[in-house]
Amino acid sequence: MNPDDDSESAFKNLVLRSCPFHDGETIDIAGIRITRYSGEFWTSAQRKASSVHEISYRACFKPQLPHFFIKNLTGVGSRIYDPFSGRGTTVIEAGLLGRQIASNDANPLSRILTRPRFFIPAEKQVAARMAEIPAGTGERAEIDLSMFYDQKTEGEIVSLRQYLINQEETGRIDSVDSWIRMVATSRLTGHSAGFFSVYTLPPNQAVSPERQVQINKRRKQVPEYRNIRDLILRKTRSLVRDLTPEERTR
DNA sequence: GGCAGATAGTCTTTAATCTT
DNA sequence: AAGATTAAAGACTATCTGCC
Incomplete structure (x- = not known):
């Protein structure tokens, strides 16, 4: 089924309403500090990323997804590790954001497709x-x-x-x-x-x-x-x- | 600069096959 | 037989390119 925009945004509103604090806000729950982040990564308007990602590969997610977490949860110079690297979307996005990277994948194709885009x-x-x-x-x-x-x-x-x-x-x-x-x-x-x-x-x-x-x-x-x-x-x-x-x- | 057609990454649908 | 999974086929659509 292909949910239309209305049902998608209704779902999003429901989720956001049920969350007791706002984007970027940090609260304490049972002694654990929690910061809230939210974003959308699947609608067409949010897919635009660097052209360097555009190589064919089965099952690849949007670069905005790792971008969101890397930007919000790590600093420049941090090391980002992806143990299931695939075509390298995560580490390439990390590189573009000025992070150090490490990755591996059981399939040697991953290295063939990923490493050259750093050189x-x-x-x-x-x-x-x-x-x-x-x-x-x-x-x-x-x-x-x-x-x-x-x-x-x-x-x-x-x-x-x-x-x-x-x-x-x-x-x-x-x-x-x-x-x-x-x-x-x-x-x-x-x-x-x-x-x-x-x-x-x-x-x-x-x-x-x-x-x-x-x-x-x-x-x-x-x-x-x-x-x-x-x-x-x-x-x-x-x-x-x-x-x-x-x-x-x- | 704006339009039309081409390109190509990704998504949806349907068919075939396997599992329970 | 029903349900789940996988394969096959092509559709959809954002972006690019060439042309006026």
């Missing part, structure tokens, strides 16, 4: 590095991904992957490589021309190869060439568009 390269550096990485020769991946990618596109992805694995294994991977890996990972599949794949479900939803064959048939589509270098640069620009010069070099 943001200049767009020029990303462009120069992308130009150095071989575009490949249309090599296919080990598994059949032809229902998602045009052959040339897939060749570029395979070549980039090989390059990154090689950099990692030889200990040469740097912040520019890591940034490219983060952006490329978030561009792999999606539902618009900004992704490497043909139209598929939005990137927070997985699709099996068999299902994608059906989607292609129904939509009468075949994967067409996508220049992954251009798309990575475009997304790079988009990710940093809200950042101040200080935030970019922090």
Whole structure:
């Protein structure tokens, strides 16, 4: 069910009325000091946050949520720890608020997506590095991904992957490589021309190869060439568009 | 500067499958 | 069989971009 605004605000008023003190006010209950804070984080108007958060990931909450608690309950320089970091919303927001951070996650994808956004390269550096990485020769991946990618596109992805694995294994991977890996990972599949794949479900939803064959048939589509270098640069620009010069070099 | 179309992050709905 | 859970599909919508 989708509660309309009226019922939502009625619920909010009920909750606020039942609370005996006002926002920011501290009272003593049974010897425990309690300060009240309230906020809204789910309506569209309150979702706007830094562009640097905008990478695809399943199940992510709004940056305003950690922002609210970090701002009200911690000071500049405090350390914020997130034990289930996911795409890193909490620690990135903490970083933007000038806090120290620590995080971990069982899924290594978390580190791939989070860490590079603390060491943001200049767009020029990303462009120069992308130009150095071989575009490949249309090599296919080990598994059949032809229902998602045009052959040339897939060749570029395979070549980039090989390059990154090689950099990692030889200990040469740097912040520019890591940034490219983060952006490329978030561009792999999606539902618009900004992704490497043909139209598929939005990137927070997985699709099996068999299902994608059906989607292609129904939509009468075949994967067409996508220049992954251009798309990575475009997304790079988009990710940093809200950042101040200080935030970019922090 | 304002409009229209494109983009893409996220939300809702429906279908399929599993559990009790 | 009913209820719960998960998968699939696409809809919704704020923001961006290009154009006049």
